[in-house]
Amino acid sequence: MAQQKIPEVVVDRLPTYVRALTLLREEGISVVSSQELGVRLRVTPAQIRKDLSYFGRFGKQGRGYNIDNLIRELRSILGLTKEWPMALVGAGQLGQAILRYTGFVPEGFRVVAAFDTDKRQIGRKIGPVVVQDVAELPQTVVERNVDIGIVAVPSATAQGVIDTLVRSGIRAILNYAPMSPHIPENVLVREVDPVVALQSMTFYLKLDEKQREKAAQ
Amino acid sequence: MAQQKIPEVVVDRLPTYVRALTLLREEGISVVSSQELGVRLRVTPAQIRKDLSYFGRFGKQGRGYNIDNLIRELRSILGLTKEWPMALVGAGQLGQAILRYTGFVPEGFRVVAAFDTDKRQIGRKIGPVVVQDVAELPQTVVERNVDIGIVAVPSATAQGVIDTLVRSGIRAILNYAPMSPHIPENVLVREVDPVVALQSMTFYLKLDEKQREKAAQ
DNA sequence: TCCTGTGAAATACTTCACAGCT
DNA sequence: AGCTGTGAAGTATTTCACAGGA
The missing domain is CATH 1.10.10.10 (Winged helix-like DNA-binding domain superfamily/Winged helix DNA-binding domain)
Incomplete structure (x- = not known):
């Protein structure tokens, strides 16, 4: 077959x-x-x-x-019988929320390392991990067998972070940055973008309002 | 035309x-x-x-x-020339992160009210709003002309919250709860679910691994 | 009787390819 | 010469509808 x-x-x-x-x-x-x-x-x-x-x-x-x-x-x-280690980049507001999010682990996804460039974040323990310097990312990804990267940095720096992840051998990216990244064919990406979700709803909300106005005439 | x-x-x-x-x-x-x-x-x-x-x-x-x-x-x-007021339900970990998220306002989306059932959260000021009792939701939605609701409560209570939002006249819902809600035809929903995004990537990651194994034989 | 599994039909979406404007 | 706008062609996806097993 x-x-x-x-x-x-x-x-x-x-x-x-x-x-x-x-x-x-x-x-x-x-x-x-x-x-x-x-x-x-x-x-x-x-x-x-x-x-x-x-x-x-x-x-x-x-x-x-x-x-x-x-x-x-x-x-x-779906490949959900094993645990998938993930690496997070960006330990700011959003990154911290992701680190504290309890929905990943029951489904077999575990953030095993977090990275930032901000000296004030490095060394801090947030949720299950201690924030490391981004410079250590490539080595950690290899050592810990990380296939999935999570990007939670501002748009302006996201492409650089993504390039680093790709060079380190990551095969899938969950991108929270509101931009459309350049990524090689063989690397997967999924965008998490609430604003885009909202913006496609407002189209229909507006349409609906127009129709009501017309009906009210 | x-x-x-x-x-x-x-x-x-x-x-x-x-x-x-x-x-x-x-x-x-x-x-x-x-x-x-x-x-x-x-x-x-x-x-x-x-x-x-x-x-x-x-x-x-x-x-x-x-x-x-x-x-x-x-x-x-897309209807983005006006500002869209939104109401958030659930002021826990996730809800607080949403309240502090700075990506909505530049695009014209503003959380104007937040609700919780937890007495310890009610009255707290988080980001731009003071958390109110869910009991006040219907009135606030009408008064403040809210069309969009954000659901950030646990799955188990999400359907009840959604029903309340719908009864209050909300027309669109951004759902962060990992469940598929029952909603009337005329109400819009978008799911924000990073786990689902991850789970469709692992299918391809696993496929890729299988192919490598085969190639290595 | 009820409900699956599935070719075939219907529909939806994407890409082609080119006339026509700048 | 370059690029849009768009019917028509080509794919992809969804739904139909029914044979056949429990």
């Missing part, structure tokens, strides 16, 4: 399936149909079935999916 | 165009071609031209786009 190419959109949806399934499990539910899961996630049942079908046959006809089993399968597909 | 329906993906890209154009302007550049902008953003020039063509004709043949003008047009299209 030649592994067909999986669409990126499909991969992007899998984590939300895992999350919803985990919440269902906490409610004591053990089996779910694509219909029921679709209602929760506001997606069509056909989409869920189609997405899962890229990876295997996990359901039982007439019943649905065993939640424990499906969670296990999806976590394995 | 009947306004044709604009694809959502197009709207979602506009804020990144604004961002890139703004950075170009700061570099002192005043005109840009779709080609040049595409290189910055890692998208095709055709996509940029096509996206813009849904809204009008902003370029000059043979030259490109006047940056000042295009920024102004896009900001107007």
